[in-house]
Amino acid sequence: MLEKAVEIVPGVYWVGAVDRERTIFDSFMSLPYGTTYNSYLIKGKGRTALVDTVSPDFADTLLKKVSEVVAPETLDYVVMNHAEPDHAGTLPKLLSIARKAQLVTTKKGLGMAKVFYDIPEERVKVVAGGDTLSLGDKTLRFVDAPWLHWPETMFTYCVEDKILLSCDFFGAHVASERLYEEEVGDVVLSEAKRYYAEIMMVFLNPVRKALEKLEGLDIKIIAPSHGPVWRNSDKILQAYRRWAIGPLRPRVVIIYVSMYGSTTELEKAIVAAIQEEGVEAVAYNMLSADVSHIVQELVDSSAIVFGSPAFYGGVHPRLASSIELIRTIKPRGKTMAIFGSYGWAGGAVKEIKARLQPAGFDIVDFLEVQGPPREEDLKKASALGKNIARKVKESLVREF
Numbered sequence: 001m002l003e004k005a006v007e008i009v010p011g012v013y014w015v016g017a018v019d020r021e022r023t024i025f026d027s028f029m030s031l032p033y034g035t036t037y038n039s040y041l042i043k044g045k046g047r048t049a050l051v052d053t054v055s056p057d058f059a060d061t062l063l064k065k066v067s068e069v070v071a072p073e074t075l076d077y078v079v080m081n082h083a084e085p086d087h088a089g090t091l092p093k094l095l096s097i098a099r100k101a102q103l104v105t106t107k108k109g110l111g112m113a114k115v116f117y118d119i120p121e122e123r124v125k126v127v128a129g130g131d132t133l134s135l136g137d138k139t140l141r142f143v144d145a146p147w148l149h150w151p152e153t154m155f156t157y158c159v160e161d162k163i164l165l166s167c168d169f170f171g172a173h174v175a176s177e178r179l180y181e182e183e184v185g186d187v188v189l190s191e192a193k194r195y196y197a198e199i200m201m202v203f204l205n206p207v208r209k210a211l212e213k214l215e216g217l218d219i220k221i222i223a224p225s226h227g228p229v230w231r232n233s234d235k236i237l238q239a240y241r242r243w244a245i246g247p248l249r250p251r252v253v254i255i256y257v258s259m260y261g262s263t264t265e266l267e268k269a270i271v272a273a274i275q276e277e278g279v280e281a282v283a284y285n286m287l288s289a290d291v292s293h294i295v296q297e298l299v300d301s302s303a304i305v306f307g308s309p310a311f312y313g314g315v316h317p318r319l320a321s322s323i324e325l326i327r328t329i330k331p332r333g334k335t336m337a338i339f340g341s342y343g344w345a346g347g348a349v350k351e352i353k354a355r356l357q358p359a360g361f362d363i364v365d366f367l368e369v370q371g372p373p374r375e376e377d378l379k380k381a382s383a384l385g386k387n388i389a390r391k392v393k394e395s396l397v398r399e400f
């Protein structure tokens with residue numbers, strides 16, 4: 001179905017590419033469902049604009065689909081909402097064919113177009129939030145949306161059709177033969193949450209500002225640059241509001257690894273104690289867990305518990321990258337506890353604390369046990385679990 005251009009509303013076409021083979025993004029995010037690079041052609045009565053392009057590997061796919069609607073040579077504008085190569089990497093080839101087309105982007109986008117793609121300044125039309133571009137019977141209005149998730153990012157709003165072209169914002173890495181979210185199913189919202197966690201969560205204030213700005217727009221359709229198009233725009237708008245502004249869930253994420261089973265025994269006692277307090281607990285063993293699923297959990301979880309055996313006086317290497325990632329992405333729920341076990345000397349708890357406390361995490365309890373946990377150690381682990389669960393309940397009461 002997506003072999004050809006798809007007309008979303010009269011004069012607005014999806015002309016993107018479906019990439020089923022890609023398994024990882026940014027050498028970090030796993031892509032179990034592949035992805036798409038969505039490009040949109042807006043054909044007005046007077047002029048034609050292409051909004052965002054595709055990954056350079058799919059340049060021919062893009063040109064073929066554009067050709068089904070208009071000759072690429074006749075494009076008047078190419079809008080660059082975002083300069084990252086998965087959306088703008090085809091610009092050099094496209095602009096060499098569409099010789100009269102102007103590249104439309106933000107002031108910061110101009111700098112990036114020069115650095116990344118050698119686009120000469122005279123071919124660039126710089127726009128700011130609120131500026132409009134008339135295509136005849138269709139108008140594009142640009143919405144300033146910096147840091148979502150690069151400094152130059154913006155959105156393009158199709159005024160008459162009430163379509164928001166939001167690039168990465170509201171996106172999901174899902175490749176499908178169906179264009180619309182409601183035809184693909186629940187996986188889209190779940191993958192949109194993982195995408196939000198990995199790409200947007202770190203920019204919480206810009207996300208909130210953008211959501212506030214969008215409240216002033218009448219949006220019928222949201223067409224992002226990855227994954228299906230949202231014809232029920234409220235579904236993803238409300239989800240983003242929940243993730244960025246809404247209350248956190250009474251849920252603790254336990255991230256641990258064990259060498260001889262001692263840390264696992266402590267983890268089981270902690271999970272049981274948290275659940276006894278009526279708080280959800282979900283544990284990830286880093287031996288097999290995908291860190292991107294943990295990050296997805298952290299969008300709306302209230303607390304994190306790290307568990308590590310001492311590894312030569314420090315944290316176990318299987319945990320190290322997730323600690324760094326969590327420090328970087330700054331989840332909203334910053335209540336934390338740390339536990340672990342050791343053979344001849346500890347060190348893991350101290351190292352995790354040293355890395356995360358300065359980043360604003362509130363470490364409410366910790367426990368480090370030598371050798372296999374005895375009865376009294378398991379009691380201490382239960383007490384740690386109850387303690388963090390109570391802190392979670394208290395923090396949620398304070399939110400309301």
Ligand code: FEO
Binds near residue numbers: 082084086149225226
């Ligand atoms: Fe999909 Fe930030 O690129």
